[in-house]
Amino acid sequence: MSKLVDMTGIDKFFPGVHALKSVQFDLDPGEVHALMGENGAGKSTLMKILSGIYQRDGGTLMIEGQEVSPKSPREAQDLGIGIIHQELSLMNDLTVAQNIFIGREPRKSFGRLDEATLNAQTAEIFASMNLNLDPKALVGSLTIAKQQMVEIAKALSFRSKVLIMDEPTAALNDAEIAELFVIIRRLKAEGVGLVYISHKMDELKQISDRVTVMRDGEYVGTVVAAETPISQIIAMMVGREVKEEPLDVPDLGDAEMSLQVNGLSRGKEIQDVSFSVQKGEILGLAGLMGAGRTEVARAIFGADPKDSGEIQVHGRVTSITSPTDAVKAGIGYLSEDRKHFGLATGMNVRDNIALASMDLFTGAGGVLNDGKISNSAKTYIKQLGIRTPSDVQEVRLLSGGNQQKVVIAKWLLRDCDILIFDEPTRGIDVGAKSEIYKLLEELAGQGKTVIVISSELPEIMRLSHRIAVMCEGRLTGILPGGKDTTQEDIMHLATQRAAAMQVTGTVQ
Amino acid sequence: MTTATDIEKKKPLSGLADSGAYQKFLAFASLIVLLIGFSIASPNFMQTSNMIAILQATSVNGVLAVAATLVIITGGIDLSVGTLMTFCAVIAGVVLTNLGMPLLLGVAAAIAAGAFCGLCSGTFVAKMKIPPFIATLGMMLILKGLSLVISGTRPIYFNDTPGFDQISRGSLIGEVFPSLPIPNGVLILFLVAIAASYILGRTVLGRYTFALGSNEEAVRLSGVNTDMWKIRIYALAGAICGIAGILIASRLNSAQPALGLGYELEAIAAVVIGGTSLSGGRGTILGTLIGALIMAVLTNGLRVLSVAQEWQTVVTGAIIILAVYADMARRKKAG
Numbered sequence: 063m064s065k066l067v068d069m070t071g072i073d074k075f076f077p078g079v080h081a082l083k084s085v086q087f088d089l090d091p092g093e094v095h096a097l098m099g100e101n102g103a104g105k106s107t108l109m110k111i112l113s114g115i116y117q118r119d120g121g122t123l124m125i126e127g128q129e130v131s132p133k134s135p136r137e138a139q140d141l142g143i144g145i146i147h148q149e150l151s152l153m154n155d156l157t158v159a160q161n162i163f164i165g166r167e168p169r170k171s172f173g174r175l176d177e178a179t180l181n182a183q184t185a186e187i188f189a190s191m192n193l194n195l196d197p198k199a200l201v202g203s204l205t206i207a208k209q210q211m212v213e214i215a216k217a218l219s220f221r222s223k224v225l226i227m228d229e230p231t232a233a234l235n236d237a238e239i240a241e242l243f244v245i246i247r248r249l250k251a252e253g254v255g256l257v258y259i260s261h262k263m264d265e266l267k268q269i270s271d272r273v274t275v276m277r278d279g280e281y282v283g284t285v286v287a288a289e290t291p292i293s294q295i296i297a298m299m300v301g302r303e304v305k306e307e308p309l310d311v312p313d314l315g316d317a318e319m320s321l322q323v324n325g326l327s328r329g330k331e332i333q334d335v336s337f338s339v340q341k342g343e344i345l346g347l348a349g350l351m352g353a354g355r356t357e358v359a360r361a362i363f364g365a366d367p368k369d370s371g372e373i374q375v376h377g378r379v380t381s382i383t384s385p386t387d388a389v390k391a392g393i394g395y396l397s398e399d400r401k402h403f404g405l406a407t408g409m410n411v412r413d414n415i416a417l418a419s420m421d422l423f424t425g426a427g428g429v430l431n432d433g434k435i436s437n438s439a440k441t442y443i444k445q446l447g448i449r450t451p452s453d454v455q456e457v458r459l460l461s462g463g464n465q466q467k468v469v470i471a472k473w474l475l476r477d478c479d480i481l482i483f484d485e486p487t488r489g490i491d492v493g494a495k496s497e498i499y500k501l502l503e504e505l506a507g508q509g510k511t512v513i514v515i516s517s518e519l520p521e522i523m524r525l526s527h528r529i530a531v532m533c534e535g536r537l538t539g540i541l542p543g544g545k546d547t548t549q550e551d552i553m554h555l556a557t558q559r560a561a562a563m564q565v566t567g568t569v570q
Numbered sequence: 571m572t573t574a575t576d577i578e579k580k581k582p583l584s585g586l587a588d589s590g591a592y593q594k595f596l597a598f599a600s601l602i603v604l605l606i607g608f609s610i611a612s613p614n615f616m617q618t619s620n621m622i623a624i625l626q627a628t629s630v631n632g633v634l635a636v637a638a639t640l641v642i643i644t645g646g647i648d649l650s651v652g653t654l655m656t657f658c659a660v661i662a663g664v665v666l667t668n669l670g671m672p673l674l675l676g677v678a679a680a681i682a683a684g685a686f687c688g689l690c691s692g693t694f695v696a697k698m699k700i701p702p703f704i705a706t707l708g709m710m711l712i713l714k715g716l717s718l719v720i721s722g723t724r725p726i727y728f729n730d731t732p733g734f735d736q737i738s739r740g741s742l743i744g745e746v747f748p749s750l751p752i753p754n755g756v757l758i759l760f761l762v763a764i765a766a767s768y769i770l771g772r773t774v775l776g777r778y779t780f781a782l783g784s785n786e787e788a789v790r791l792s793g794v795n796t797d798m799w800k801i802r803i804y805a806l807a808g809a810i811c812g813i814a815g816i817l818i819a820s821r822l823n824s825a826q827p828a829l830g831l832g833y834e835l836e837a838i839a840a841v842v843i844g845g846t847s848l849s850g851g852r853g854t855i856l857g858t859l860i861g862a863l864i865m866a867v868l869t870n871g872l873r874v875l876s877v878a879q880e881w882q883t884v885v886t887g888a889i890i891i892l893a894v895y896a897d898m899a900r901r902k903k904a905g
Contacts, residue, residue: 365791389793403791406784408851413777418792420774428773472792 064127066091066255067112067143067224073120074107074279081107084121085281087274089224089255094246096258096270096287099299100519104279105259109226112257113145114138125224144217145226150209154202159184161201162216187215191245207238214245218254225249226257231265232352243269261350263292263557275299293550296557300519300549311527311544317341319377320511321393321480323362326371331357333535335371339480339513344506346526346543347515349556354535355515356398359482363395364388375480389418391480394473396466398485398515404469407458411450412439414457414468418476442471446501463494470501480511487521499525519549531555596896597844597860604864608871615874622752624863624870629738629755630655630818632862634833635840636766637810639858640803642841643770645783645850646695646702648804650687650709651811652833656826657713658684658815663726663825666734673731680819681812687713688808692801714830721827728823738820755817759859762813767855769806779803783850839886840865843893864889 067089074082082104089095097105110116112123114132122129125141132138135145152161159181160167168179184197193211201209210230217225231239246256246269258270266273266287273290275282275298282298322338331354339345347355361368364382373380375391382388388395397403405414416423416435423431423438439453446467450460457468466486473481483502487495502525506512516522522529526543531552538555541547609616634651641648658680666676687709694705728734737754744751770776778799781789790796819825844861846853865886872882 363791384795385791385793386795395791397791402785403787406781406788406851408784409781413781417781417789418794420777420794424774428775430772430774430777432772476793 065089065124066093066126067257068124069108069112069121071121072108072111072118072123074104074111074116075119081279082111082118083280085276085279087112087281089257091223091253091255092250093272094250094256094258094270096260096266096273097276098260098266098273098295099276099282100517102278102518103276103299105276106228107279108276109145109228109257109259112138112224113143113226115145139220139222142221142223143226144220144222144224146210146213146217146228146230148228148232150206150213152201152209152212155200157198157200158195158204158212158215159197161212162187162219183219184215187219191215191218192248193245205238206233207235207241210234210242211245214249218249222254224255224257226259228259229261229351230258231260231262239265261557262559263295264559266295267292277301292557293554296550296553300553309524309526309544311542312342314340314342314527317343320375321362321513322374322377323358324372324374326358326361326368326373328357328361328367328369331535332361332368332371335532335535335537337530337537337540339511341479341511342506342509344502344512344514344525344527344543346522346529347513347532348519348522348526348529348552349517349532351517352534353532353556355532356484357535358532359395359484359513359515362388363393363482365395389476389478392478393480393482394418394476394478395482396469396473396484396486398488400462400465400469400489401458405457405465408456410454410456411443411448411460411468412436412453415439415442415453415471415475418472422475438475439471442475446471446474447497461494462488462490463498466490466494466498467501479509480513481505482513482515484515485517486514487516487518495521519552522552523547523549533558597857597864597893600893601860601864601867604867604871608867608874611871612874615871618749620870620874622756624866625756626753626821627870628862628866629753629759630814630821631833631836631840631865632759632859633762633810633814633817634837635844635858635862636762636855637807637814638834638837639841639844639846639853639855640766640770640779640807640810641702642838642846642848643779643783643850643853644800644803645786646800646804647706647838647848648691648807649703649706649834650691650713651807651814651837652835653710653713653717653830654684654687654808654811655814655818655833656830657687657717658812659819659825659829660717660721660726660827662816662819663728664720666731667726667728670730673733676731676734677737677816680815681809684812684815685805685809688805688811689801691808692804695804696797696800710831710834717827717830721825723827725827726825728819728825735820735823738817755821758813758817762810763855763859766810770855775799775802775806780851783847783852785851836865839890842890845897847897861893 065088069087072082072085085104085108087108099105107116111118114135114137117131117133123131130141132141162184163180168176168183170176181197188195195208195211201212204212230242234242249256260266270287272284273287273295274284275295277299317340319338320341324336326332326335335358349355357366360366362373364384364387373382380391382391401407406417412435416439423435425431436453443450443453448464448467448471450464457465460468486502487498490498502512502514514525528543529541529547529552530537531539531541533556538558541551614620634655637651638648661683662676662680665671665679666673691706691709694700695702740754741751742754743757770779778789778794782796782800786796840861841858842848843864844854844857846857868886868889869882872885
């Protein structure tokens with residue numbers, strides 16, 4: 063029997079990046095094949111090639127023994143390949159049936175829609191999935207899990223033989239996950255091949271037959287799920303050589319606790335998170351995507367509300383209900399998404415640097431002293447080495463690294479001494495990365511308190527004096543920085559799900 | 571992946587080729603072309619008296635367009651500028667004619683009423699998070715109704731307030747230079763425009779106006795009280811509508827409560843022709859002035875050429891679409 067999917071020697075280049083380096087992947091009918099790797103390992107890129115969103119630059123792609131090159135998602139669908147994206151792409155205000163048949167609605171004469179046939183065909187698909195769902199229900203009224211079922215039904219309606227699921231359980235609770243697994247097993251029994259991308263180790267053990275691990279755009283290996291211990295899979299995921307010399311963690315002694323967080327909570331996203339950071343310390347906040355790190359940072363900063371929890375700044379309990387409060391308390395937050403949350407990209411460099419400190423430049427009647435703004439901006443342009451033709455250059459024209467420096471300058475000018483960096487090097491090239499690292503170390507050396515959120519373990523290892531690890535909204539542990547901690551240690555904490563820690567009872 | 575680095579390499583000096591300046595130049599060039607075209611087509615067009623008529627016609631719409639510009643730069647829209655103008659005129663009428671208060675108090679009351687209504691719109695938008703289109707649509711209808719209620723649906727005349735009609739129709743410039751009888755209404759338009767330009771360009775309120783339109787969330791995350799500043803901008807725009815209310819009441823020597831609807835669209839049209847982006851973050855008062863002048867010149871010129879009024883409206887509509895299309899095509903090219 064020929065393989066359902068057989069990808070060998072797949073290469074993919076993006077400008078300046080060799081994203082996939084001779085990667086292989088194969089899938090049998092009736093198999094669940096998990097694809098694992100850290101963020102940026104190339105899983106999504108590989109699957110986008112399979113589903114026709116990207117085209118490969120090298121290698122072969124065979125579907126049932128035939129070499130193919132799908133040029134668009136539509137062509138991939140015709141080859142029987144369906145993909146369910148992490149972010150669902152459904153129209154909330156249309157019904158389930160209308161969503162499933164969007165773009166190919168059954169028609170009557172004169173282009174009138176045939177709603178009856180539409181709903182009947184949808185009901186048929188649901189019946190084949192043994193799914194109890196009303197075709198006429200509005201998608202927006204369904205739970206995320208049910209919406210996911212709709213996505214699956216939509217993929218199946220194209221008679222998909224291959225179904226790619228990108229982190230399907232990210233937004234689901236345990237009961238909903240069980241529901242999803244029932245559907246997956248049924249599809250399996252019918253001979254559909256499933257590619258399952260997930261970070262959740264215990265799920266992989268439950269549902270997948272084989273596991274392929276990728277790292278830095280390269281193929282690491284394929285193992286049989288049932289026979290392989292989780293620790294070995296983790297080792298395969300992080301097994302990159304640590305090129306940097308081990309970090310020298312400074313002894314801060316009894317330096318002041320500049321920020322203490324006690325029992326911070328909000329719904330499921332943040333569950334009883336407590337930690338403290340010393341003056342001059344760099345605390346790494348590690349975890350997989352969706353672990354709740356950004357949520358914690360935004361709650362501390364007052365950008366989002368919190369249910370409960372106390373924040374102490376320099377030993378004093380401080381009420382922070384808005385970013386204005388946080389900035390007054392000397393806390394600055396550098397968002398992972400600079401373009402949306404960090405910069406007014408249409409404005410120039412100096413206005414962005416001054417954005418949090420306009421009061422310093424405002425004279426009588428609210429008149430701004432642009433000369434003074436310009437001088438301050440130029441000081442920071444020089445100090446941080448921001449490469450820009452002038453202080454009136456629009457920031458959208460700067461490179462990612464220089465944009466990040468503009469945001470850093472904004473908070474330095476505001477004289478914030480607690481700085482939270484959320485993915486500080488995302489979208490920044492390698493050279494600029496080490497500059498940002500040096501800058502963060504200098505800031506800590508000057509007595510600033512630095513919190514770094516990063517999904518890249520080497521980055522966390524490279525910078526952090528201590529490492530707090532989160533998983534699904536909980537702080538699962540705090541590790542010392544430096545050579546005593548391995549990437550495996552962090553990954554163990556980052557995958558320590560609440561369900562896995564509790565005894566799974568049978569009581570309903 | 572197109573990164574900012576790529577853009578930087580392609581256009582290292584684009585900071586110098588200021589996009590706003592180009593748009594203003596485009597609008598200004600169109601204005602000149604229109605002026606030349608009409609003066610060739612009709613010898614009556616370039617008469618001083620006709621030029622002054624054009625300026626006079628621009629004054630009210632110009633002031634309203636300045637108010638609309640402020641709100642539009644924040645990324646919002648204000649549909650209530652027209653009926654707010656009328657409401658302020660009616661308030662002036664009540665204070666001056668019905669209550670017999672002194673002239674200055676009437677003017678102050680009209681401007682204060684405008685600022686208060688702007689403050690209400692701003693609060694709806696900033697605090698209650700109602701989309702600006704809806705909030706100001708509601709405000710537009712509320713104010714239209716209130717104007718009719720307060721005035722008892724009848725015009726209020728200012729015959730008992732000597733000098734009120736001189737606010738718009740008199741000419742201080744004409745007294746000094748008799749050959750240049752530019753009406754005070756036009757003078758006030760230019761003063762309002764200069765003040766608004768100064769606020770936008772030189773004050774913290776202005777800087778936040780652009781910043782809000784450019785990226786409101788980034789501004790909020792910088793610790794700025796975005797709600798408060800947004801309310802202030804709407805209030806300032808409302809106060810400027812109050813000035814427009816005084817101007818129109820003075821020109822008609824009466825507060826006409828049924829007037830006002832439709833003025834908001836003309837104001838927004840002037841703003842858009844002047845190159846202010848409806849998505850916010852970009853725009854100039856000078857551009858808006860030119861936009862208002864283009865509309866007045868067009869209306870006047872077509873009338874001088876005896877084109878039917880119905881067709882004047884059609885042409886104005888076409889100009890708006892052309893102006894925005896030209897702006898978008900240029901920006902697409904610039905990336």
